[in-house]
Amino acid sequence: MSEPPELWALLVVNAILFVAGSVLTALSYRAYRRYRRQPLRSAAVGFALITIGSVLELVYEVGIRGWNDLNGRELLALQTVESLLIASGLVVMFYALAQY
Template sequence: MSELALFLASNLLVLLVGGTLTMLSYKAQRRLGQRNLRYTTLGFALITISSLVEAVYAPGIGGGHWLTTGQLLMLYTIESLLVGLGLASIAYSVLRH
């Protein structure tokens, strides 16, 4: 398998699992009416979005070519920020429960 195919497959996996967790969390929040589950839903959504940002940003900015060091650092910064915020949101939800 090529590197691009592995990249796309791994991002698709994160999108499917993250999207499923986001949807389940949202349904649980609606069913149970617990406010802290909103933060869980937000956390899963942010983590899932981080994968989308990577999948769109890398080929889109690089135009199919290699990204510069600055572009890679920006990509990693945005992705890490989204994952960190998502995890913080999930932790906040757990601590409030």
């Protein structure tokens, strides 16, 4: 059975998101290692939380549970955790910018 094109689009977009988030996290961490400034470390943590939160749903849906086997309660819990991680990352990024 072939997968719908929407699933492939979701996979491609999340792969791009993961690569971009990982690069931003690595660049922020390298800047922290070079300049030893706390806001740069906080930015790296914020980017990491946002990246993890963004790809968490895809990893669970496709890799662990099965994208068509989720019930409404599982999907709601998964989206809540995803949103909490992204919100936490944004708060840490705000803290890093305010500290700088």
